[in-house]
Amino acid sequence: xxxxxxxxxxxxxxxxxxxxxxxxxxxxxxxxxxxxxxxxxxxxxxxxxxxxxxxxxxxxxxxxxxxxxxxxxxxxxxxxxxxxxxxxxxxxxxxxxxxxxxxxxxxxxxxxxxxxxxxxxxxxxxxxxxxxxxxxxxxxxxxxxxxxxxxxxxxxxxxxxxxxxxxxxxxxxxxxxxxxxxxxxxxxxxxxxxxxxxxxxxxxxxxxxxxxxxxxxxxxxxxxxxxxxxxxxxxxxxxxxxxxxxxxxxxxxxxxxxxxxxxxxxxxxxxxxxxxxxxxxxxxxxxxxxxxxxxxxxxxxxxxxxxxxxxxxxxxxxxxxxxxxxxxxxxxxxxxxxxxxxxxxxxxxxxxxxxxxxxxxxxxxxxxxxxxxxxxxxxxxxxxxxxxxxxxxxxxxxxxxxxxxxxxxxxxxxxxxxxxxxx
Amino acid sequence: xxxxxxxxxxxxxxxxxxxxxxxxxxxxxxxxxxxxxxxxxxxxxxxxxxxxxxxxxxxxxxxxxxxxxxxxxxxxxxxxxxxxxxxxxxxxxxxxxxxxxxxxxxxxxxxxxxxxxxxxxxxxxxxxxxx
Numbered sequence: 001x002x003x004x005x006x007x008x009x010x011x012x013x014x015x016x017x018x019x020x021x022x023x024x025x026x027x028x029x030x031x032x033x034x035x036x037x038x039x040x041x042x043x044x045x046x047x048x049x050x051x052x053x054x055x056x057x058x059x060x061x062x063x064x065x066x067x068x069x070x071x072x073x074x075x076x077x078x079x080x081x082x083x084x085x086x087x088x089x090x091x092x093x094x095x096x097x098x099x100x101x102x103x104x105x106x107x108x109x110x111x112x113x114x115x116x117x118x119x120x121x122x123x124x125x126x127x128x129x130x131x132x133x134x135x136x137x138x139x140x141x142x143x144x145x146x147x148x149x150x151x152x153x154x155x156x157x158x159x160x161x162x163x164x165x166x167x168x169x170x171x172x173x174x175x176x177x178x179x180x181x182x183x184x185x186x187x188x189x190x191x192x193x194x195x196x197x198x199x200x201x202x203x204x205x206x207x208x209x210x211x212x213x214x215x216x217x218x219x220x221x222x223x224x225x226x227x228x229x230x231x232x233x234x235x236x237x238x239x240x241x242x243x244x245x246x247x248x249x250x251x252x253x254x255x256x257x258x259x260x261x262x263x264x265x266x267x268x269x270x271x272x273x274x275x276x277x278x279x280x281x282x283x284x285x286x287x288x289x290x291x292x293x294x295x296x297x298x299x300x301x302x303x304x305x306x307x308x309x310x311x312x313x314x315x316x317x318x319x320x321x322x323x324x325x326x327x328x329x330x331x332x333x334x335x336x337x338x339x340x341x342x343x344x345x346x347x348x349x350x351x352x353x354x355x356x357x358x359x360x361x362x363x364x365x366x367x368x369x370x371x372x373x374x375x376x377x378x379x380x381x382x383x384x385x386x387x388x389x390x391x392x393x394x395x396x397x398x399x400x401x402x403x404x405x406x407x408x409x410x411x412x413x414x415x416x417x418x419x420x421x422x423x
Numbered sequence: 424x425x426x427x428x429x430x431x432x433x434x435x436x437x438x439x440x441x442x443x444x445x446x447x448x449x450x451x452x453x454x455x456x457x458x459x460x461x462x463x464x465x466x467x468x469x470x471x472x473x474x475x476x477x478x479x480x481x482x483x484x485x486x487x488x489x490x491x492x493x494x495x496x497x498x499x500x501x502x503x504x505x506x507x508x509x510x511x512x513x514x515x516x517x518x519x520x521x522x523x524x525x526x527x528x529x530x531x532x533x534x535x536x537x538x539x540x541x542x543x544x545x546x547x548x549x550x551x552x553x554x
Contacts, residue, residue, distance in 0.1 A: 138486060139486065139489040139492060140489065142486065142488070142489070143488065143489040143490070146488060152428050152454075153428075153431075153454045154511060155488065155490075156490075156543075156544075156546050156548055157510075157511065157512040157513070157548050157549065157550075158487070158488070158491055158494075158497050158499055158512055158513040158543075158548075158550075159488055159511070160482075160483070160484045160487060160488065160497065160499040160511075161484070161486075162482075162484035162485070162486060163482040163483065163484055163499045164499075164511060167480075167482035167484075168480045168482065168501060171480050171482070171529065172480070181526060235485060236485070236522045236525075237484060237485060237486070238482040238483060238484040238485070239482055239483070239522040239525040239526060239529075240482075240522075240526070241482075284511050285460070285508075285509075286509070287508070287509050288479055288501070288503055288509055290480070290501070
Protein backbone atom coordinates (compact mmCIF):
# COMPACT_ATOMS: atom_id res chain seq x y z
CA UNK A 1 0.00 0.00 0.00
CA UNK A 2 1.08 3.55 -0.62
CA UNK A 3 1.54 5.68 2.45
CA UNK A 4 -0.95 8.46 1.95
CA UNK A 5 -4.40 9.16 0.63
CA UNK A 6 -4.70 12.92 0.80
CA UNK A 7 -7.22 15.43 -0.43
CA UNK A 8 -5.17 17.90 -2.47
CA UNK A 9 -7.90 20.04 -4.00
CA UNK A 10 -11.56 20.91 -3.43
CA UNK A 11 -14.25 22.60 -5.47
CA UNK A 12 -17.91 23.53 -5.07
CA UNK A 13 -20.38 25.54 -7.08
CA UNK A 14 -22.80 27.88 -5.44
CA UNK A 15 -25.66 25.86 -3.89
CA UNK A 16 -28.87 27.41 -5.12
CA UNK A 17 -31.47 27.19 -7.83
CA UNK A 18 -30.44 26.62 -11.44
CA UNK A 19 -33.47 28.58 -12.64
CA UNK A 20 -32.64 31.67 -10.59
CA UNK A 21 -29.13 32.01 -9.16
CA UNK A 22 -26.87 33.92 -11.56
CA UNK A 23 -23.97 31.58 -10.65
CA UNK A 24 -25.93 28.53 -11.86
CA UNK A 25 -28.48 29.83 -14.34
CA UNK A 26 -28.61 28.21 -17.78
CA UNK A 27 -25.88 25.71 -16.96
CA UNK A 28 -26.29 22.08 -17.93
CA UNK A 29 -25.60 19.31 -15.44
CA UNK A 30 -22.32 18.68 -17.25
CA UNK A 31 -21.21 22.29 -16.94
CA UNK A 32 -22.13 22.48 -13.28
CA UNK A 33 -20.10 19.36 -12.52
CA UNK A 34 -17.16 20.59 -14.62
CA UNK A 35 -17.13 23.90 -12.76
CA UNK A 36 -16.72 22.13 -9.41
CA UNK A 37 -14.14 19.72 -10.83
CA UNK A 38 -12.06 22.50 -12.41
CA UNK A 39 -12.02 24.44 -9.14
CA UNK A 40 -10.71 21.30 -7.42
CA UNK A 41 -8.07 20.76 -10.13
CA UNK A 42 -6.94 24.39 -9.95
CA UNK A 43 -6.92 24.26 -6.16
CA UNK A 44 -4.65 21.22 -6.29
CA UNK A 45 -2.53 22.53 -9.15
CA UNK A 46 -3.13 19.32 -11.09
CA UNK A 47 -3.97 18.93 -14.77
CA UNK A 48 -6.51 16.40 -16.07
CA UNK A 49 -3.60 14.48 -17.61
CA UNK A 50 -2.37 13.58 -14.13
CA UNK A 51 -5.76 12.31 -12.96
CA UNK A 52 -6.01 8.54 -13.46
CA UNK A 53 -9.63 7.96 -12.61
CA UNK A 54 -12.82 9.70 -11.60
CA UNK A 55 -15.97 8.64 -9.83
CA UNK A 56 -19.29 10.42 -10.13
CA UNK A 57 -22.24 10.80 -7.80
CA UNK A 58 -25.75 11.80 -8.85
CA UNK A 59 -29.05 10.52 -7.51
CA UNK A 60 -31.96 11.92 -9.51
CA UNK A 61 -31.52 10.83 -13.11
CA UNK A 62 -35.00 12.28 -13.65
CA UNK A 63 -33.49 15.76 -13.49
CA UNK A 64 -29.93 15.20 -14.71
CA UNK A 65 -31.06 12.83 -17.46
CA UNK A 66 -27.89 10.81 -17.13
CA UNK A 67 -27.31 7.13 -16.42
CA UNK A 68 -23.81 6.41 -17.66
CA UNK A 69 -22.29 9.30 -15.78
CA UNK A 70 -18.61 8.75 -16.35
CA UNK A 71 -18.88 8.33 -20.13
CA UNK A 72 -21.18 11.31 -20.52
CA UNK A 73 -18.95 13.53 -18.39
CA UNK A 74 -15.53 12.41 -19.67
CA UNK A 75 -15.24 15.02 -22.40
CA UNK A 76 -16.58 17.80 -20.21
CA UNK A 77 -14.02 17.05 -17.51
CA UNK A 78 -11.06 16.54 -19.84
CA UNK A 79 -10.88 12.92 -18.70
CA UNK A 80 -11.46 10.93 -21.88
CA UNK A 81 -9.83 7.47 -21.76
CA UNK A 82 -9.46 7.59 -17.98
CA UNK A 83 -11.10 5.10 -15.63
CA UNK A 84 -14.46 6.12 -14.28
CA UNK A 85 -17.76 4.97 -12.88
CA UNK A 86 -20.97 6.14 -11.25
CA UNK A 87 -21.36 5.31 -7.57
CA UNK A 88 -24.22 5.92 -5.25
CA UNK A 89 -25.01 5.82 -1.56
CA UNK A 90 -27.63 8.59 -1.84
CA UNK A 91 -26.97 11.60 0.39
CA UNK A 92 -23.78 10.13 1.85
CA UNK A 93 -22.29 9.56 -1.62
CA UNK A 94 -19.50 12.13 -1.55
CA UNK A 95 -18.61 11.04 1.97
CA UNK A 96 -18.41 7.41 0.82
CA UNK A 97 -16.32 8.66 -2.12
CA UNK A 98 -13.47 9.49 0.25
CA UNK A 99 -13.28 5.86 1.36
CA UNK A 100 -13.53 4.56 -2.20
CA UNK A 101 -10.82 6.93 -3.45
CA UNK A 102 -8.71 6.00 -0.40
CA UNK A 103 -8.78 2.38 -1.53
CA UNK A 104 -8.14 3.25 -5.17
CA UNK A 105 -4.96 5.19 -4.40
CA UNK A 106 -3.80 3.06 -1.47
CA UNK A 107 -3.84 0.00 -3.70
CA UNK A 108 -1.31 1.70 -5.95
CA UNK A 109 -3.44 1.16 -9.02
CA UNK A 110 -4.32 4.86 -9.22
CA UNK A 111 -2.37 7.87 -7.99
CA UNK A 112 -4.86 10.68 -8.36
CA UNK A 113 -8.62 10.21 -8.27
CA UNK A 114 -11.27 12.86 -8.81
CA UNK A 115 -14.49 12.46 -6.83
CA UNK A 116 -17.26 14.62 -8.22
CA UNK A 117 -21.03 14.85 -7.85
CA UNK A 118 -23.88 17.00 -9.01
CA UNK A 119 -27.58 17.23 -8.27
CA UNK A 120 -30.48 19.24 -9.63
CA UNK A 121 -33.57 19.33 -7.43
CA UNK A 122 -35.29 22.52 -8.56
CA UNK A 123 -36.41 21.55 -12.02
CA UNK A 124 -36.73 19.01 -14.82
CA UNK A 125 -35.86 19.42 -18.50
CA UNK A 126 -38.77 19.99 -20.85
CA UNK A 127 -38.84 17.58 -23.74
CA UNK A 128 -35.53 16.17 -22.48
CA UNK A 129 -33.73 19.35 -23.60
CA UNK A 130 -31.43 20.47 -20.78
CA UNK A 131 -31.61 24.22 -21.43
CA UNK A 132 -35.38 24.39 -21.09
CA UNK A 133 -36.33 23.47 -17.57
CA UNK A 134 -39.57 23.63 -15.65
CA UNK A 135 -39.86 23.80 -11.86
CA UNK A 136 -40.20 20.52 -9.99
CA UNK A 137 -42.94 20.49 -7.36
CA UNK A 138 -42.07 19.32 -3.84
CA UNK A 139 -44.47 16.34 -3.89
CA UNK A 140 -42.86 14.90 -7.04
CA UNK A 141 -39.34 15.61 -5.79
CA UNK A 142 -40.10 13.59 -2.65
CA UNK A 143 -41.89 10.85 -4.57
CA UNK A 144 -38.62 10.27 -6.45
CA UNK A 145 -36.43 10.81 -3.40
CA UNK A 146 -38.45 8.29 -1.40
CA UNK A 147 -37.14 5.52 -3.64
CA UNK A 148 -34.49 5.54 -0.91
CA UNK A 149 -37.09 4.04 1.40
CA UNK A 150 -38.40 0.47 1.52
CA UNK A 151 -40.99 0.18 -1.24
CA UNK A 152 -42.00 -3.43 -0.64
CA UNK A 153 -43.79 -2.51 2.57
CA UNK A 154 -43.04 0.84 4.23
CA UNK A 155 -43.81 3.33 1.48
CA UNK A 156 -47.26 1.85 0.86
CA UNK A 157 -48.05 2.10 4.56
CA UNK A 158 -48.38 5.88 4.37
CA UNK A 159 -44.63 6.43 4.71
CA UNK A 160 -44.03 9.96 6.00
CA UNK A 161 -40.46 11.29 6.00
CA UNK A 162 -41.22 14.40 8.05
CA UNK A 163 -42.48 12.22 10.89
CA UNK A 164 -40.10 9.29 10.58
CA UNK A 165 -36.92 11.33 10.08
CA UNK A 166 -37.89 14.53 11.92
CA UNK A 167 -40.81 14.39 14.34
CA UNK A 168 -40.25 10.98 15.97
CA UNK A 169 -36.52 11.46 16.68
CA UNK A 170 -37.42 14.90 18.07
CA UNK A 171 -40.12 13.45 20.34
CA UNK A 172 -37.62 10.74 21.32
CA UNK A 173 -35.00 13.35 22.24
CA UNK A 174 -37.54 15.34 24.28
CA UNK A 175 -38.61 12.23 26.20
CA UNK A 176 -35.08 11.02 26.82
CA UNK A 177 -33.97 14.38 28.20
CA UNK A 178 -37.15 15.41 30.01
CA UNK A 179 -37.72 18.46 27.78
CA UNK A 180 -41.16 19.99 27.32
CA UNK A 181 -42.28 20.98 23.83
CA UNK A 182 -41.72 24.66 24.68
CA UNK A 183 -38.16 23.94 25.84
CA UNK A 184 -37.45 21.81 22.80
CA UNK A 185 -38.85 24.45 20.46
CA UNK A 186 -36.50 27.01 22.03
CA UNK A 187 -33.56 24.64 21.49
CA UNK A 188 -34.54 24.07 17.85
CA UNK A 189 -34.69 27.83 17.32
CA UNK A 190 -31.22 28.21 18.83
CA UNK A 191 -29.91 25.55 16.43
CA UNK A 192 -31.44 27.40 13.52
CA UNK A 193 -29.96 30.71 14.66
CA UNK A 194 -26.50 29.13 14.56
CA UNK A 195 -27.23 27.49 11.20
CA UNK A 196 -28.21 30.87 9.77
CA UNK A 197 -25.24 32.60 11.41
CA UNK A 198 -23.06 30.16 9.48
CA UNK A 199 -24.85 30.32 6.13
CA UNK A 200 -24.76 34.14 6.31
CA UNK A 201 -20.96 33.84 6.33
CA UNK A 202 -20.73 31.30 3.48
CA UNK A 203 -21.16 32.84 0.00
CA UNK A 204 -21.69 29.37 -1.53
CA UNK A 205 -24.60 28.59 0.82
CA UNK A 206 -28.17 28.64 -0.49
CA UNK A 207 -29.33 31.02 2.27
CA UNK A 208 -26.23 33.29 2.19
CA UNK A 209 -28.12 36.17 0.57
CA UNK A 210 -30.92 35.92 3.16
CA UNK A 211 -28.61 36.68 6.07
CA UNK A 212 -29.22 35.62 9.64
CA UNK A 213 -32.51 34.49 11.17
CA UNK A 214 -32.61 37.72 13.18
CA UNK A 215 -32.18 39.83 10.00
CA UNK A 216 -34.87 37.84 8.23
CA UNK A 217 -37.31 38.21 11.15
CA UNK A 218 -36.84 41.98 11.04
CA UNK A 219 -37.23 42.08 7.26
CA UNK A 220 -40.46 40.10 7.54
CA UNK A 221 -41.81 42.69 10.01
CA UNK A 222 -41.59 40.71 13.25
CA UNK A 223 -40.63 42.40 16.49
CA UNK A 224 -38.53 39.48 17.69
CA UNK A 225 -36.90 36.35 16.34
CA UNK A 226 -39.01 34.28 18.74
CA UNK A 227 -42.20 35.73 17.28
CA UNK A 228 -40.97 34.94 13.76
CA UNK A 229 -39.96 31.39 14.74
CA UNK A 230 -43.45 30.67 16.11
CA UNK A 231 -45.31 32.37 13.26
CA UNK A 232 -47.11 30.83 10.32
CA UNK A 233 -43.98 31.58 8.25
CA UNK A 234 -42.49 28.61 10.07
CA UNK A 235 -45.33 26.05 10.31
CA UNK A 236 -45.02 22.58 11.74
CA UNK A 237 -43.65 20.27 9.07
CA UNK A 238 -44.74 17.46 11.40
CA UNK A 239 -45.23 18.43 15.06
CA UNK A 240 -42.92 19.08 16.94
CA UNK A 241 -40.64 19.71 13.95
CA UNK A 242 -41.00 23.06 12.21
CA UNK A 243 -40.25 23.79 8.58
CA UNK A 244 -37.07 25.79 9.33
CA UNK A 245 -35.64 22.69 11.02
CA UNK A 246 -35.67 20.83 7.70
CA UNK A 247 -33.39 20.85 4.68
CA UNK A 248 -33.58 23.28 1.78
CA UNK A 249 -33.37 21.42 -1.54
CA UNK A 250 -30.59 22.85 -3.72
CA UNK A 251 -28.90 22.49 -7.08
CA UNK A 252 -25.14 22.28 -7.10
CA UNK A 253 -21.97 20.29 -7.64
CA UNK A 254 -18.88 19.50 -5.58
CA UNK A 255 -15.52 17.86 -6.22
CA UNK A 256 -12.29 16.83 -4.56
CA UNK A 257 -9.11 15.07 -5.60
CA UNK A 258 -7.54 12.27 -3.58
CA UNK A 259 -3.85 11.65 -4.17
CA UNK A 260 -1.11 9.29 -3.02
CA UNK A 261 1.54 11.86 -3.99
CA UNK A 262 0.36 15.19 -2.54
CA UNK A 263 3.88 16.63 -2.45
CA UNK A 264 3.99 16.55 -6.28
CA UNK A 265 1.12 18.94 -6.73
CA UNK A 266 -0.43 21.40 -4.36
CA UNK A 267 1.58 24.00 -2.56
CA UNK A 268 -1.38 24.12 -0.21
CA UNK A 269 -1.73 21.86 2.79
CA UNK A 270 -3.08 18.41 1.89
CA UNK A 271 -5.66 16.81 4.15
CA UNK A 272 -5.18 13.13 4.92
CA UNK A 273 -8.01 10.58 4.98
CA UNK A 274 -7.07 8.54 8.05
CA UNK A 275 -10.20 6.52 8.74
CA UNK A 276 -13.64 5.70 7.43
CA UNK A 277 -16.48 3.29 7.95
CA UNK A 278 -19.81 2.59 6.30
CA UNK A 279 -22.72 0.86 7.96
CA UNK A 280 -26.11 0.20 6.40
CA UNK A 281 -29.57 -0.62 7.66
CA UNK A 282 -32.93 -0.64 5.94
CA UNK A 283 -35.17 2.28 6.77
CA UNK A 284 -37.54 3.09 8.48
CA UNK A 285 -37.08 0.06 10.65
CA UNK A 286 -35.79 1.58 13.85
CA UNK A 287 -37.21 0.45 17.15
CA UNK A 288 -38.91 2.24 20.03
CA UNK A 289 -36.07 4.71 20.68
CA UNK A 290 -35.91 6.85 17.52
CA UNK A 291 -32.72 8.50 18.74
CA UNK A 292 -30.87 5.17 18.67
CA UNK A 293 -29.72 4.04 15.24
CA UNK A 294 -27.12 1.36 15.63
CA UNK A 295 -25.63 1.98 12.18
CA UNK A 296 -24.48 5.44 13.33
CA UNK A 297 -22.84 4.07 16.47
CA UNK A 298 -21.01 1.39 14.53
CA UNK A 299 -19.87 3.80 11.80
CA UNK A 300 -18.34 6.25 14.30
CA UNK A 301 -16.74 3.52 16.39
CA UNK A 302 -15.06 1.75 13.50
CA UNK A 303 -13.93 4.97 11.79
CA UNK A 304 -12.29 6.13 15.04
CA UNK A 305 -10.66 2.73 15.39
CA UNK A 306 -9.22 2.83 11.87
CA UNK A 307 -7.96 6.39 12.42
CA UNK A 308 -6.62 5.46 15.86
CA UNK A 309 -8.27 8.46 17.46
CA UNK A 310 -10.72 9.07 20.28
CA UNK A 311 -13.76 11.33 20.11
CA UNK A 312 -11.99 13.86 22.35
CA UNK A 313 -9.33 14.29 19.65
CA UNK A 314 -11.87 15.93 17.31
CA UNK A 315 -11.53 19.65 16.65
CA UNK A 316 -14.52 19.72 14.32
CA UNK A 317 -17.55 17.59 13.53
CA UNK A 318 -20.04 17.61 10.68
CA UNK A 319 -23.20 15.54 11.08
CA UNK A 320 -25.86 15.02 8.45
CA UNK A 321 -28.58 17.52 9.30
CA UNK A 322 -31.38 17.07 6.79
CA UNK A 323 -33.41 17.60 9.90
CA UNK A 324 -31.70 19.73 12.53
CA UNK A 325 -32.62 17.33 15.33
CA UNK A 326 -29.53 15.38 14.22
CA UNK A 327 -27.40 18.32 15.39
CA UNK A 328 -28.43 17.13 18.87
CA UNK A 329 -28.55 13.35 18.44
CA UNK A 330 -25.40 12.74 16.44
CA UNK A 331 -22.81 14.88 18.29
CA UNK A 332 -23.75 12.74 21.31
CA UNK A 333 -23.44 9.51 19.31
CA UNK A 334 -20.07 10.74 18.02
CA UNK A 335 -18.85 11.43 21.54
CA UNK A 336 -18.24 15.07 20.58
CA UNK A 337 -20.39 16.16 23.53
CA UNK A 338 -21.67 14.08 26.49
CA UNK A 339 -24.99 12.23 26.21
CA UNK A 340 -27.97 14.32 27.16
CA UNK A 341 -26.00 17.57 26.84
CA UNK A 342 -26.12 18.58 23.17
CA UNK A 343 -29.27 20.67 23.69
CA UNK A 344 -27.41 22.77 26.26
CA UNK A 345 -24.52 23.32 23.85
CA UNK A 346 -27.04 24.38 21.19
CA UNK A 347 -28.74 26.86 23.54
CA UNK A 348 -25.38 28.35 24.52
CA UNK A 349 -24.30 28.79 20.91
CA UNK A 350 -21.37 26.45 21.55
CA UNK A 351 -21.78 24.84 18.11
CA UNK A 352 -20.96 28.12 16.34
CA UNK A 353 -17.68 28.46 14.42
CA UNK A 354 -16.38 30.59 17.29
CA UNK A 355 -17.90 28.40 20.00
CA UNK A 356 -16.19 25.69 21.99
CA UNK A 357 -17.51 22.78 19.86
CA UNK A 358 -17.84 23.97 16.24
CA UNK A 359 -20.38 21.95 14.28
CA UNK A 360 -21.65 22.13 10.68
CA UNK A 361 -20.05 25.49 10.00
CA UNK A 362 -20.93 25.46 6.27
CA UNK A 363 -24.58 26.07 7.20
CA UNK A 364 -25.44 22.39 6.77
CA UNK A 365 -28.36 21.09 4.78
CA UNK A 366 -30.71 23.93 5.70
CA UNK A 367 -28.43 26.96 5.47
CA UNK A 368 -25.94 25.54 2.99
CA UNK A 369 -28.58 23.65 1.06
CA UNK A 370 -29.06 20.02 0.14
CA UNK A 371 -28.00 18.90 -3.33
CA UNK A 372 -28.32 15.24 -2.39
CA UNK A 373 -25.22 13.41 -3.69
CA UNK A 374 -23.13 16.59 -3.94
CA UNK A 375 -23.86 17.66 -0.36
CA UNK A 376 -21.22 15.62 1.46
CA UNK A 377 -18.67 17.14 -0.93
CA UNK A 378 -19.80 20.58 0.27
CA UNK A 379 -18.66 19.45 3.73
CA UNK A 380 -15.36 17.99 2.51
CA UNK A 381 -14.80 21.42 0.94
CA UNK A 382 -15.60 23.08 4.27
CA UNK A 383 -13.28 20.85 6.30
CA UNK A 384 -10.34 21.28 3.92
CA UNK A 385 -10.82 25.07 3.86
CA UNK A 386 -11.09 25.17 7.66
CA UNK A 387 -7.94 23.08 8.15
CA UNK A 388 -5.99 25.30 5.76
CA UNK A 389 -7.27 28.49 7.35
CA UNK A 390 -9.05 29.54 4.16
CA UNK A 391 -12.60 29.72 5.55
CA UNK A 392 -12.76 33.52 5.69
CA UNK A 393 -15.30 35.09 8.02
CA UNK A 394 -16.38 31.72 9.47
CA UNK A 395 -12.85 30.48 10.16
CA UNK A 396 -12.54 28.24 13.22
CA UNK A 397 -9.58 29.23 15.40
CA UNK A 398 -7.24 27.61 16.07
CA UNK A 399 -7.55 25.86 12.71
CA UNK A 400 -8.95 22.35 13.23
CA UNK A 401 -6.46 19.53 12.85
CA UNK A 402 -8.69 16.47 13.20
CA UNK A 403 -12.27 16.34 11.95
CA UNK A 404 -15.01 13.75 11.56
CA UNK A 405 -17.64 13.93 8.83
CA UNK A 406 -20.89 11.95 9.09
CA UNK A 407 -23.57 11.57 6.46
CA UNK A 408 -26.82 9.69 6.18
CA UNK A 409 -27.54 8.27 2.73
CA UNK A 410 -31.29 7.79 2.44
CA UNK A 411 -31.95 5.32 3.87
CA UNK A 412 -29.99 4.57 5.75
CA UNK A 413 -26.31 4.48 4.82
CA UNK A 414 -24.21 5.83 7.66
CA UNK A 415 -20.81 7.01 6.46
CA UNK A 416 -18.15 8.46 8.74
CA UNK A 417 -14.76 9.67 7.51
CA UNK A 418 -11.93 11.03 9.63
CA UNK A 419 -9.70 13.74 8.19
CA UNK A 420 -6.42 15.07 9.49
CA UNK A 421 -4.50 18.20 8.54
CA UNK A 422 -1.44 17.10 6.63
CA UNK A 423 2.06 18.50 6.46
CA UNK B 424 -36.85 -19.28 -2.60
CA UNK B 425 -40.53 -19.07 -1.69
CA UNK B 426 -42.39 -15.92 -2.57
CA UNK B 427 -42.47 -13.58 0.41
CA UNK B 428 -43.97 -10.20 -0.47
CA UNK B 429 -46.64 -11.70 -2.74
CA UNK B 430 -47.67 -14.22 -0.09
CA UNK B 431 -47.83 -11.51 2.55
CA UNK B 432 -50.07 -9.28 0.46
CA UNK B 433 -52.17 -12.29 -0.63
CA UNK B 434 -52.66 -13.13 3.04
CA UNK B 435 -53.79 -9.58 3.73
CA UNK B 436 -56.45 -10.02 1.06
CA UNK B 437 -57.73 -12.95 3.16
CA UNK B 438 -57.66 -10.77 6.29
CA UNK B 439 -54.61 -12.53 7.70
CA UNK B 440 -51.66 -10.41 8.90
CA UNK B 441 -48.50 -12.50 8.96
CA UNK B 442 -45.11 -12.07 10.59
CA UNK B 443 -42.12 -14.40 10.81
CA UNK B 444 -40.77 -16.14 13.91
CA UNK B 445 -37.12 -17.18 13.83
CA UNK B 446 -36.73 -20.85 14.75
CA UNK B 447 -33.08 -20.24 15.70
CA UNK B 448 -33.10 -17.11 17.87
CA UNK B 449 -36.84 -16.70 18.52
CA UNK B 450 -36.99 -13.08 17.30
CA UNK B 451 -40.04 -11.87 15.42
CA UNK B 452 -39.76 -10.04 12.10
CA UNK B 453 -42.60 -7.90 10.80
CA UNK B 454 -43.42 -7.74 7.95
CA UNK B 455 -41.61 -10.94 6.90
CA UNK B 456 -38.33 -10.74 5.00
CA UNK B 457 -36.17 -13.44 3.43
CA UNK B 458 -34.25 -13.79 6.73
CA UNK B 459 -34.68 -13.16 10.43
CA UNK B 460 -33.99 -9.47 10.92
CA UNK B 461 -32.23 -10.18 14.22
CA UNK B 462 -29.83 -13.04 13.41
CA UNK B 463 -30.11 -13.35 9.60
CA UNK B 464 -31.20 -16.99 9.79
CA UNK B 465 -33.31 -18.36 6.94
CA UNK B 466 -34.85 -20.81 9.38
CA UNK B 467 -38.06 -18.85 9.90
CA UNK B 468 -41.71 -19.75 10.25
CA UNK B 469 -44.64 -17.54 9.41
CA UNK B 470 -47.15 -16.79 12.16
CA UNK B 471 -50.26 -14.69 12.20
CA UNK B 472 -49.80 -11.66 14.46
CA UNK B 473 -52.18 -11.06 17.36
CA UNK B 474 -52.93 -7.61 15.98
CA UNK B 475 -52.39 -6.08 19.40
CA UNK B 476 -49.98 -3.21 19.77
CA UNK B 477 -49.39 0.22 21.22
CA UNK B 478 -48.87 3.54 19.49
CA UNK B 479 -45.77 5.00 21.11
CA UNK B 480 -45.32 8.12 18.93
CA UNK B 481 -47.59 9.96 16.58
CA UNK B 482 -47.48 12.89 14.15
CA UNK B 483 -48.61 14.05 10.72
CA UNK B 484 -46.81 15.81 7.90
CA UNK B 485 -47.88 18.80 5.82
CA UNK B 486 -46.09 17.12 2.92
CA UNK B 487 -47.43 13.55 2.78
CA UNK B 488 -46.27 11.09 0.14
CA UNK B 489 -47.77 12.05 -3.22
CA UNK B 490 -49.62 8.75 -3.44
CA UNK B 491 -51.59 9.56 -0.30
CA UNK B 492 -51.82 13.37 -0.55
CA UNK B 493 -55.59 13.33 -1.05
CA UNK B 494 -56.05 11.74 2.39
CA UNK B 495 -54.16 14.51 4.24
CA UNK B 496 -53.87 15.13 7.10
CA UNK B 497 -52.83 11.54 7.76
CA UNK B 498 -52.32 10.30 11.33
CA UNK B 499 -49.01 8.41 11.23
CA UNK B 500 -47.49 6.52 14.12
CA UNK B 501 -44.94 4.08 15.43
CA UNK B 502 -46.77 0.97 16.57
CA UNK B 503 -44.99 -1.40 18.94
CA UNK B 504 -46.40 -4.83 18.22
CA UNK B 505 -47.12 -7.29 21.01
CA UNK B 506 -44.67 -9.62 19.27
CA UNK B 507 -41.83 -7.07 19.65
CA UNK B 508 -41.05 -5.17 16.45
CA UNK B 509 -42.11 -1.60 15.70
CA UNK B 510 -44.05 -0.80 12.55
CA UNK B 511 -44.79 2.59 10.98
CA UNK B 512 -48.23 3.11 9.46
CA UNK B 513 -51.49 5.03 9.57
CA UNK B 514 -53.13 5.00 12.99
CA UNK B 515 -56.90 5.49 12.98
CA UNK B 516 -58.73 7.36 15.71
CA UNK B 517 -55.94 9.82 16.49
CA UNK B 518 -56.66 13.51 16.02
CA UNK B 519 -54.13 15.18 13.73
CA UNK B 520 -56.27 18.15 12.74
CA UNK B 521 -53.86 20.67 14.30
CA UNK B 522 -50.40 20.78 15.94
CA UNK B 523 -52.15 21.25 19.29
CA UNK B 524 -54.22 18.10 18.70
CA UNK B 525 -51.09 16.11 17.79
CA UNK B 526 -49.34 17.38 20.94
CA UNK B 527 -52.38 16.46 23.02
CA UNK B 528 -52.57 12.94 21.55
CA UNK B 529 -48.85 12.42 22.20
CA UNK B 530 -49.34 13.33 25.85
CA UNK B 531 -51.72 10.37 26.17
CA UNK B 532 -49.38 7.75 24.69
CA UNK B 533 -48.82 4.83 24.75
CA UNK B 534 -52.27 3.95 23.45
CA UNK B 535 -53.48 0.40 22.80
CA UNK B 536 -54.39 -0.27 19.17
CA UNK B 537 -55.63 -3.17 17.07
CA UNK B 538 -54.52 -4.06 13.55
CA UNK B 539 -56.85 -4.12 10.57
CA UNK B 540 -56.48 -4.48 6.82
CA UNK B 541 -57.47 -1.57 4.62
CA UNK B 542 -57.39 -1.33 0.86
CA UNK B 543 -55.65 1.94 -0.05
CA UNK B 544 -55.06 2.95 -3.66
CA UNK B 545 -55.64 -0.64 -4.75
CA UNK B 546 -53.20 -2.17 -2.24
CA UNK B 547 -54.16 -4.03 0.93
CA UNK B 548 -52.17 -2.65 3.85
CA UNK B 549 -52.06 -2.91 7.63
CA UNK B 550 -53.28 0.02 9.71
CA UNK B 551 -54.02 0.23 13.41
CA UNK B 552 -57.08 1.59 15.17
CA UNK B 553 -57.51 2.79 18.75
CA UNK B 554 -58.59 -0.22 20.80
